[in-house]
Amino acid sequence: MSMEWEYAPAPENRDIARLKSEYRMFLDGEFVEGAGPGLKSINPATEEVLADVSTAAPSDVDTAVAAARRAQDKVWGPMPGAERAKYIFRIARMIAERSRELAVLETLDNGKPIKESRDSDIPTAAAHFFYHAGWADKLDYAGFGPDPRPLGVAAQVIPWNFPLLMAAWKIAPALACGNTVVLKPAETTPLTALVFAEICAEAGLPPGVVNILPGAGDIGAELVGHAGVDKVAFTGSTEVGKQIQRTLAGTGRKLTLELGGKAANIVFEDAPIDQAVEGIVNGIFFNQGHVCCAGSRLLVQESVADEVLGKLRTRIGRLRIGDPLDKNTDVGAINSAEQLARIRELTSSGEVEGADRWTSPCPLPDKGFFFAPTVFSQVSQSMRIAREEIFGPVLSVLSFRTPDEAVAKANNTPYGLSAGIWTEKGSRILWAAQRMRAGVVWANTFNRFDPAAPFGGYQESGFGREGGRTGLEAYLDV
Amino acid sequence: MTALEDITRDEASLTRFLHGLPGVDAVGLEQRAAGLATRSIKKASKRTAIDLAISMVDLTTLEGADTAGKVRTLCAKARRPDPDYPEVPSVGAVCVYPDLAGLAVGELEGTGVGVASVATAFPAGRAARAVKLADVATAVEAGASEVDMVIDRGAFLSGNYGLVFEEIREVKRACGTAHLKVILETGELATYDNARRASWLALLAGADFVKTSTGKVSPAATLPVTHVLLQAVADWHALTGQLRGVKPAGGIRDTKTAIRYLVAVREVAGEQWLDPALFRFGASSLLNDLLMQRRTQFDGHYSGPDYVTVD
Incomplete structure (x- = not known):
C-alpha cells in the first residue's frame, strides 16, 4: 500500500x-x-x-x-x-x-x-x-x-x-x-x-x-x-x-x-536522456522562463523524440507551482500582469497556428500572476512560438533528423544569445558548438552562470x- | 524497443542492449540530486515521512559476531520499535545471514515483519555457483521471505553480462516465492553508467528489487546512485507495467538523510513507490534516529538517545 x-x-x-x-x-x-x-x-x-x-x-x-x-x-x-x-x-x-x-x-x-x-x-x-x-x-x-x-x-x-x-x-x-x-x-x-x-x-x-x-x-x-x-x-x-x-x-x-533570445536546446539521440530532461526543464522553467538565454526551443532528434517528450511531461508534471516564498516551490509567479498577458497572447497564437499544446495539470493559486508550465509539440519554424521570445514558462518542441539540420534550425533565428547541446559524444559537442551562432554554448548543462565566464549575444x-x-x-x- | 526475450536471447544482444542505454551525465545527475535534497519537509509532512521511513527499514545485522541473542533482540525491536508508542509501525523486515534466518522467522511469525536473508556468498560473492545456490536454499528453507543476493561484480566489470544474468536467474528460481533483492554493489561498479546497466540487467533477470550496496564497501548508498536505480525501475514500469523496488543500503544513518531519499522516491520514481513493498532502507542505526526524531515531533522536545532502546 x-x-x-x-x-x-x-x-x-x-x-x-x-x-x-x-x-x-x-x-x-x-x-x-x-x-x-x-x-x-x-x-x-x-x-x-x-x-x-x-x-x-x-x-x-x-x-x-x-x-x-x-x-x-x-x-x-x-x-x-x-x-x-x-x-x-x-x-x-x-x-x-x-x-x-x-x-x-x-x-x-x-x-x-x-x-x-x-x-x-x-x-x-x-x-x-x-x-x-x-x-x-x-x-x-x-x-x-x-x-x-x-x-x-x-x-x-x-x-x-x-x-x-x-x-x-x-x-x-x-x-x-x-x-x-x-x-x-x-x-x-x-x-x-x-x-x-x-x-x-x-x-x-x-x-x-x-x-x-x-x-x-x-x-x-x-x-x-x-x-x-x-x-x-x-x-x-x-x-x-x-x-x-x-x-x-x-x-x-x-x-x-x-x-532577447530564442535559444535552442539541441538533444541528440546519444544524449544522456534523463539529464537532458533535467536540462530542458531547467532551461525553460528556471525563473518562470523569464530568462533572456532560456532554452525556449527544444530541438530533439526524431529517433528519441517520443521518449524525451514522454519523460519531459512526467517531469514537468512534478514541478511545484505556487507561493514563491515556499522553499519547495519550483516555479513562482509571473512578474507582472502585463507579462502574463503577453505569455497568454503568444500561447494562444501557438494553438491557432496548429501546434499541440500540453499544459501541466498542476494546481495554480487563486491570486497573483501564475501560468502553468506549457509545452508545445509539433511546432514548425514558421510559427510565432518558434520565432518570438515568449519570456515565460512555455517550451516549443521541434524535431530534426540530422546534425546539420539541427544546426541549421538552431541558427535560424534573428537572435543568438545561448544554445545547449546534449550528447555523450565529445566530438559532436565540439562540432556543434563551433557552428552555433550564439554567445554562450552549454554542453550537457544549461543556465550555468559564473562571473569568470563572459556572457553576451x-x-x-x-x-x-x-x-x-x-x-x-x-x-x-x- | 525490442521485445524483452530478444534482449536476453544471448550475451551479444544483452551487451548491445545494455551498452545502448542512454548514458548518465554525472555532473547533471549530482546537480539534480543535490537540488532535490534542499526540499524542506516540516510538520505533518515530516511526521508522515518518519512513520513511512520506519515501515521501510530493513533492520539489519550482518556481522561475524552475530548470535541468536543479538537476532532475538533485533526482532523484538523490529516488531515494536518504540515500546512507549505502540502506534509506531513495525519495520519492513529484519535482515540477517542465512544461518540465522530460521531463528528470525520464528521470532517474527505472525507479525507481518518480513525476514530478509543475504545469500550468494555475501558480501564478496566470490564462491562457486553451487555454493551460492546452496546459500540461497539455506535461507529459503529456513523460511526467509526475502533474499538479498550479490551480483558477480568481477564478471560484470569484465563485460561478462551473460554470466551475471544467468546467475541472477538461477537464484531467482531458487528463491521460489521469496522476493529477490539484487545487490549491485555500486561502490565497486564505480560509474553511474554501470549502475544503470547493472540495474537493467537485474530487472531483466527477474529482480524484485535492485539494491545499491552490501554496506561493506565504501561508498555505499548515495543519493545520486539511488536516483539512477529509481529511474531504472520507473523506466521498467513504463516499459512493462511491472512494479519493481529499490533499496539503498549503507550509510543512511539519520532522519534528515532518510527523508531526502523519500523525496527522491516521490519525485524521481513517483508516489506509487512510497510503499514498503517497493522501497526499503538497508540500515541498522537509522531506526533509532527516526524514533528519536518521532518523539521530538510528538513530544515537542528532544529527549535523547537514552529514551530509545539499544538492541
Missing part, C-alpha cells in the same frame, strides 16, 4: 526581508525623494502593494550624472585600484552577510521562488563583486595594454528578471575599472537595488560613485540619452535596445546591449560581453 505523502507548506518568513513601507532613490550618497511621480511595487504572487518607491524626474537624472561625474573625476577615477578593490570586496561581503534578507526581498518583489533567489541570484551577485574586486588592481595585466583608463560615467538600465543579479553584473565591472554609475532598476522590481544602495552607503563608498534612480521607461530613455554619460549598458528587450542604439548613433558614447541578442576578462573591455577606454 503506497502512502499519501504531501509536503507541508514551508514558507520562508517574510519578516526577514525587513520590508519598509517607503523606499527612496540613492543620489550622491544620500537617500532622497525623487521629483518623479513615484511608483508602487507589488508582489506579483499576491498583487498586494509592497512599498511606495520614489522615482526620478529628468532633473534628478541631471543631478545624478553630475554627481557621478564629480565622483569619477575627483575620487573614484584617481583612486589606486587596490583601494577601489577594498570597497568592492566590502560590498561583496555585505551582500553575502545580508543574503537571506536580500533573497526574501527579491522573491517578494519579483515572484521568483525563494530557492532560486537564495541559491542562485544572491550568491551569484556576491560572486560578481568578489570576482571583479580582484581585477581592480590587476587591470594592467588584463591584456588591454599598460594602465588602461576607465570610460567615465556609466548609465545602466536593467530588467526585472534578475533584479539584484543584473545590477551586480553591471555595477561590479564598472566600479572595478574605475567608472562611476547611474543605474535605473526596472519599474516592477526596484527594491533590492535600493537595499544594495544601503549597502554601498554602509560600505562607505564615496558619494556619487553609485547612484540608483528608480523610474519607468521614460527615465531610462532620459538616462541613456544623457549627454553627460560616457558609456551605456542596457539589458532588456530587443525593441528598446534598438531605440537606444539609434539614440546613441554618432555620439561616440560606448554601448553594450544584452537583449549575436545579432538581435545584442553585443558586448559581461563577465570574465572579456567583460572588462566594455568599461575600459581601449
Whole structure:
C-alpha cells in the first residue's frame, strides 16, 4: 500500500526581508525623494502593494550624472585600484552577510521562488563583486595594454528578471575599472537595488560613485540619452535596445546591449536522456522562463523524440507551482500582469497556428500572476512560438533528423544569445558548438552562470560581453 | 524497443542492449540530486515521512559476531520499535545471514515483519555457483521471505553480462516465492553508467528489487546512485507495467538523510513507490534516529538517545 505523502507548506518568513513601507532613490550618497511621480511595487504572487518607491524626474537624472561625474573625476577615477578593490570586496561581503534578507526581498518583489533567489541570484551577485574586486588592481595585466583608463560615467538600465543579479553584473565591472554609475532598476522590481544602495552607503563608498534612480521607461530613455554619460549598458528587450542604439548613433558614447533570445536546446539521440530532461526543464522553467538565454526551443532528434517528450511531461508534471516564498516551490509567479498577458497572447497564437499544446495539470493559486508550465509539440519554424521570445514558462518542441539540420534550425533565428547541446559524444559537442551562432554554448548543462565566464549575444541578442576578462573591455577606454 | 526475450536471447544482444542505454551525465545527475535534497519537509509532512521511513527499514545485522541473542533482540525491536508508542509501525523486515534466518522467522511469525536473508556468498560473492545456490536454499528453507543476493561484480566489470544474468536467474528460481533483492554493489561498479546497466540487467533477470550496496564497501548508498536505480525501475514500469523496488543500503544513518531519499522516491520514481513493498532502507542505526526524531515531533522536545532502546 503506497502512502499519501504531501509536503507541508514551508514558507520562508517574510519578516526577514525587513520590508519598509517607503523606499527612496540613492543620489550622491544620500537617500532622497525623487521629483518623479513615484511608483508602487507589488508582489506579483499576491498583487498586494509592497512599498511606495520614489522615482526620478529628468532633473534628478541631471543631478545624478553630475554627481557621478564629480565622483569619477575627483575620487573614484584617481583612486589606486587596490583601494577601489577594498570597497568592492566590502560590498561583496555585505551582500553575502545580508543574503537571506536580500533573497526574501527579491522573491517578494519579483515572484521568483525563494530557492532560486537564495541559491542562485544572491550568491551569484556576491560572486560578481568578489570576482571583479580582484581585477581592480590587476587591470594592467588584463591584456588591454599598460594602465588602461576607465570610460567615465556609466548609465545602466536593467530588467526585472534578475533584479539584484543584473545590477551586480553591471555595477561590479564598472566600479572595478574605475567608472562611476547611474543605474535605473526596472519599474516592477526596484527594491533590492535600493537595499544594495544601503549597502554601498554602509560600505562607505564615496558619494556619487553609485547612484540608483528608480523610474519607468521614460527615465531610462532620459538616462541613456544623457549627454553627460560616457558609456551605456542596457539589458532588456530587443525593441528598446534598438531605440537606444539609434539614440546613441554618432555620439561616440560606448554601448553594450544584452537583449532577447530564442535559444535552442539541441538533444541528440546519444544524449544522456534523463539529464537532458533535467536540462530542458531547467532551461525553460528556471525563473518562470523569464530568462533572456532560456532554452525556449527544444530541438530533439526524431529517433528519441517520443521518449524525451514522454519523460519531459512526467517531469514537468512534478514541478511545484505556487507561493514563491515556499522553499519547495519550483516555479513562482509571473512578474507582472502585463507579462502574463503577453505569455497568454503568444500561447494562444501557438494553438491557432496548429501546434499541440500540453499544459501541466498542476494546481495554480487563486491570486497573483501564475501560468502553468506549457509545452508545445509539433511546432514548425514558421510559427510565432518558434520565432518570438515568449519570456515565460512555455517550451516549443521541434524535431530534426540530422546534425546539420539541427544546426541549421538552431541558427535560424534573428537572435543568438545561448544554445545547449546534449550528447555523450565529445566530438559532436565540439562540432556543434563551433557552428552555433550564439554567445554562450552549454554542453550537457544549461543556465550555468559564473562571473569568470563572459556572457553576451549575436545579432538581435545584442553585443558586448559581461563577465570574465572579456567583460572588462566594455568599461575600459581601449 | 525490442521485445524483452530478444534482449536476453544471448550475451551479444544483452551487451548491445545494455551498452545502448542512454548514458548518465554525472555532473547533471549530482546537480539534480543535490537540488532535490534542499526540499524542506516540516510538520505533518515530516511526521508522515518518519512513520513511512520506519515501515521501510530493513533492520539489519550482518556481522561475524552475530548470535541468536543479538537476532532475538533485533526482532523484538523490529516488531515494536518504540515500546512507549505502540502506534509506531513495525519495520519492513529484519535482515540477517542465512544461518540465522530460521531463528528470525520464528521470532517474527505472525507479525507481518518480513525476514530478509543475504545469500550468494555475501558480501564478496566470490564462491562457486553451487555454493551460492546452496546459500540461497539455506535461507529459503529456513523460511526467509526475502533474499538479498550479490551480483558477480568481477564478471560484470569484465563485460561478462551473460554470466551475471544467468546467475541472477538461477537464484531467482531458487528463491521460489521469496522476493529477490539484487545487490549491485555500486561502490565497486564505480560509474553511474554501470549502475544503470547493472540495474537493467537485474530487472531483466527477474529482480524484485535492485539494491545499491552490501554496506561493506565504501561508498555505499548515495543519493545520486539511488536516483539512477529509481529511474531504472520507473523506466521498467513504463516499459512493462511491472512494479519493481529499490533499496539503498549503507550509510543512511539519520532522519534528515532518510527523508531526502523519500523525496527522491516521490519525485524521481513517483508516489506509487512510497510503499514498503517497493522501497526499503538497508540500515541498522537509522531506526533509532527516526524514533528519536518521532518523539521530538510528538513530544515537542528532544529527549535523547537514552529514551530509545539499544538492541
